[in-house]
Structures are given as C-alpha cells and as structure tokens.
Amino acid sequence: MAMTIDIVPIREDLIDSFHAALDAVCRERIYLAFLEAPPIEEMRAFLRGNMAKGTPQLVATSADRVVGWCDVNPVQRPTMRHSGVLGIGLLGEYRGRGLGEKLMLKTLEAAHRFGLSRVELTVRHNNVRALQLYRKVGFEVEGRKRRAVLVDGVYHDLICMGLLLNADGQAAICKGQVP
Numbered sequence: 001m002a003m004t005i006d007i008v009p010i011r012e013d014l015i016d017s018f019h020a021a022l023d024a025v026c027r028e029r030i031y032l033a034f035l036e037a038p039p040i041e042e043m044r045a046f047l048r049g050n051m052a053k054g055t056p057q058l059v060a061t062s063a064d065r066v067v068g069w070c071d072v073n074p075v076q077r078p079t080m081r082h083s084g085v086l087g088i089g090l091l092g093e094y095r096g097r098g099l100g101e102k103l104m105l106k107t108l109e110a111a112h113r114f115g116l117s118r119v120e121l122t123v124r125h126n127n128v129r130a131l132q133l134y135r136k137v138g139f140e141v142e143g144r145k146r147r148a149v150l151v152d153g154v155y156h157d158l159i160c161m162g163l164l165l166n167a168d169g170q171a172a173i174c175k176g177q178v179p
C-alpha cells in the first residue's frame, strides 16, 4: 500500500480522528489498559490542556486521518515531575513496518525537549512486538506486576520499563539526531 505518513503534534482538527484510532485499538482488548476510548468531550479537554502545555503528544497521519499516536504524560506528583508515562498505538494495518519506531523516537525527542529525564511505561508480558520495540529504543525492564491486568477472565502480568533520557546511551535522542 503506497502512502505518505506524517508524524505531527496533535492538532485541534485531528482530535476526532485520534479519538477514533484510540477507540479502535482499545476495543481489540489485548494491548491497552482501557477497553474503549474515554468520551470524546473528556478527551478533547484533556488534549487541549496538553496542547497548551506543550506535552509530547504526537500522531501519525495518512491523508489527515490519524493512524497512530505516541504520547508522554508528565507525572503530576511534585517529586516525580521529571518523569513521564509513555503510551503508543497504531491501527492494525499500519503495524509491522517500522512506523512505531519512528513515532516513538520523535516522541522521546519531544519528551527530552520538554525537560523530562525519565520515561516509563507498562506493557502486557505477551505483547512481544511492543516489548521488542521498547528494548530497541533503549528501555530497560524494571519490574513485573503479577496479574495486574484481568480481561475476559484471564490474568496478565505487566512488565514495567523505564528509559533515562539524559543517559549516555540515549545520545541520539538527546542530540536531536532522530530521523
């Protein structure tokens, strides 16, 4: 499928499309913590707040349709404001071709510019594609939350991962050398 994909910060005119993409991946039930997207007006308010603050909140678009997203939400507690929590997702037909890595590197670069020095995430233990991508960009496993997720009667462990943005190993991200 020939197509041009752009990676851009979220914009007002992309909010509905972002909401639809998030909802679609939530409804797959096997990847995310939510099983459907929050109500659109709640999301609009949240995203407008993020836009105003310059929070790293990127989307991948094809012909102005959101096909993926990656964001890092700063932790609000006063002792943890240097940290952010990363979330990512692509619509099914856009997976498995390197887009996740591009989106992630650009978002980590934005997180570094925003001033964050630590990015963390959790991922279900059986999500091998996501785990592989996270390791590739430098995340390290920091722990395991046993039976943290229960969906459709089945427990899943969550793997906790973290990345230090000012560490030597992250030079490419910190120096803005991301493609």
Ligand SMILES: CC(C)(COP(=O)(O)OP(=O)(O)OC[C@H]1O[C@@H](n2cnc3c(N)ncnc32)[C@H](O)[C@@H]1OP(=O)(O)O)[C@@H](O)C(=O)NCCC(=O)NCCS
Pocket: 025, 031, 032, 088, 089, 090, 091, 094, 095, 096, 097, 098, 099, 100, 101, 122, 123, 124, 127, 128, 129, 130, 132, 133, 136
């Ligand atoms: C996770 C996600 C963002 C990854 O992005 P992507 O562009 O599809 O990533 P890719 O499949 O191109 O690459 C991921 C890596 O996993 C590898 N991989 C894919 N399937 C694999 C498997 N079954 N076993 C091991 N590695 C696998 C790929 O080879 C690639 O590694 P490489 O670049 O070293 O070859 C995307 O698949 C997605 O949106 N998934 C659904 C939502 C989701 O899981 N979100 C994260 C929740 S924590």
